[in-house]
Amino acid sequence: MEPVADRDERQVSIDEVRENIRSQYSDVTITRSEEREESRREQIDEDNLDSDAKRDIYCLTEAIYFESLGEPDKGKIAVANVIMNRAKWTPTNDNNKHHYEFSKSICDVVAFNISKTYKKKVGKGKKAKWVKRTYTTCAFSYRCERGFRTKLARAKQREVWNEIKTLATDTYIVYNSGENEDPSHGATFYHATWMKRYPWWVRAYERTTKIGQHQFYKIK
Numbered sequence: 106m107e108p109v110a111d112r113d114e115r116q117v118s119i120d121e122v123r124e125n126i127r128s129q130y131s132d133v134t135i136t137r138s139e140e141r142e143e144s145r146r147e148q149i150d151e152d153n154l155d156s157d158a159k160r161d162i163y164c165l166t167e168a169i170y171f172e173s174l175g176e177p178d179k180g181k182i183a184v185a186n187v188i189m190n191r192a193k194w195t196p197t198n199d200n201n202k203h204h205y206e207f208s209k210s211i212c213d214v215v216a217f218n219i220s221k222t223y224k225k226k227v228g229k230g231k232k233a234k235w236v237k238r239t240y241t242t243c244a245f246s247y248r249c250e251r252g253f254r255t256k257l258a259r260a261k262q263r264e265v266w267n268e269i270k271t272l273a274t275d276t277y278i279v280y281n282s283g284e285n286e287d288p289s290h291g292a293t294f295y296h297a298t299w300m301k302r303y304p305w306w307v308r309a310y311e312r313t314t315k316i317g318q319h320q321f322y323k324i325k
Contacts, residue, residue, distance in 0.1 A: 157210075158277070164212040165189075165273040170260055171247035173319070180274060180317035183289040185276045187321065188214050190293050217244040290314050292321035 114254035154162070165185055173184045191214045209217070219242050224235045243249040250256070260266050277284050289295070296304055298318045310322040 140234040146266045154274075162270065162274050162277050164215045165277060166266070166270040167257065167260075168245060170266060170269050171246060171256075171271055173317075174265070174269075176317040176319065179288050180319060181269065181272060182276050182319060183287075183292070183314075183316050183319070184279065184295065185273060186285075186287045186289045187292050187295055189277070189280050190287070190289070190291060194293060215245060216248065218242060218248070219261075288314070289321045290315060290323070292323045294322040295319045296322075 118226070165188060168188055169181050169185055173181045176184070188211055192209060192211045221242075222237055222239045225238050226233055227236050228234060240318045247253060247256075247315060282289075294304075294310060296307070296319070298315070298320055307320075307322065309325070311325045313321045313323055315321070
């Protein structure tokens, strides 16, 4: 499941994206020897990635696009790290209530939703009765928005999609290389700073950092 790109679109190189990242990543050291850098350039070639990795990168690209399109590259990378932290997260006895939400693939994390059933009283007086209702919430709200599939199809035609895909590929490989510098500082949650009412979990979790218009948190 690969994004459809216009043949006339300019393909953004990894070097361009990496240079952009460095310019906005001033508080994180990204230094490697020339040999290791050359090795990474060979690894970054999408042809060297297996089908599972390509699928992960596609889902990561989608989430970065809809969740942090207007953020600086550092913010986009932080959002990507939150998603990958969730996919790699291992529950313990203290935090196993999140087991169903984490410890899955990147695509599972991005597509995750919760369906809840509740009872609602319908009618009045003797004719009143309790009926079951179900509602679904998405871990990433854009997936619950009306017309999401249409928006996704349009997004794939934009040049910025390919730019974000390149950033997602680089971030994915660095994350799995053991050389990752996580700008979210291990976060598994974030929310927009412009929200009028913050999520319930902000009091339960530890705030790690703020980047752009996102605040990041991790389970204590």
